[in-house]
Amino acid sequence: MTTRNIIFLGLFLLGVVIAMVPENTTKPYKLTAEDMLIEIQGAAEMVSADDVAHWIISKDPSLQLIDVRSPDEFQTYHLENAVNIPLSVILKDEHRDMLDQGIKMNVLYSNGTLNSHQAWMILRQLGFENNYVMQGGLNYWFDTIMNPQVPSVFSSDEEFAKYDFRKAASGALGGGGAVAITAPAKTKADKPRVIRKKKKKAPAGGC
């Protein structure tokens, strides 16, 4: 057999192999377990309920609230302008554009923080950027933002400022019946940095 025929036979056999094996077993996961652990310990994915309230009231256009609870729960109550993407369907292609984007800042929430964190971990593993979790979830949201507790007289000024803001926010967001007397306190509201994706350049080629 000539060298040429051996090469042809080799190509043919490789073709047979590649036709038999399942396609693309490449894991799309981008983060290793170690990377995840570092991120979780850093807790950089958390945003406070006060910040979220501030962004909702100031109608921050970069905020995108994502409700990972079931559609029923979403129907009963959800935060203003939130989008319902239940945890069970989070991997569907149709949600990918929203969950993996460089323009907006996604804030995930559920009743507590368990489901929102589960969703966040999946998204983070896929390498998606700009996803955050609302600290405490909706339960905490109701306890603090919608029904703020009057701090004790010994509390610091900061506590009172926070209370004033929550009271005002509660009024603005239609909860608790608290009436905003003082103007909302200026919260720091340090927003997590939105990482903009670089546009992929289209390579051109040809003979």
Next chain:
Amino acid sequence: MGPLVPQEIIGADWNLFIAFVIGIGFGFALEQAGFSSSRKLAGMFYGYDTVVLKVFFTGAITAMLGLLFFSLFGWIDLSLIYVNPTFLWSAIAGGAIMGAGFIIGGFCPGTSFCAAAIGKIDAMVFIGGIFLGIFFFAEGYPLLKDFYMAGSFGPLKVSDFLGISGGVMTFLVIIAALVMFKLGELAEKKWPREEY
């Protein structure tokens, strides 16, 4: 880990440098295969020399096999590979025009630069023709735009269109290539040319 450039494992500056090196390599391979001779390329049409077919199809199936095996081993994420969008009618028209130019001029764009580099006058004229073509296309773009954009399928792959896996598609292309190589050699025997 791959592809290296879209994931910025290789930066934009190195990207250009590597493209330069690959370009040199491509030109070297073309010249080594004898593609700077216009007779060689025209021979494909007349049937007396089918080296062009063999070289390009071997290149194509090597790349197909390589990408699929790399994907299989987890070395490359095929979803990040750029796929040219298909515009059906302009692709057909462009293919016909390029094919005609191939036969008339005896070069394809890549080989014309190779041949110009070793001093072939006809290749330089051919390159002049390429630039004229680019100029007239660009100037006439408003007239051609509708046709140019017609039949848009997006970044469609034949395997997706037929609903078969990339592996089966590659296997079919390899079979087709081997059959064509055989036919090419029969043609070379049937319409031989002694001196060219």
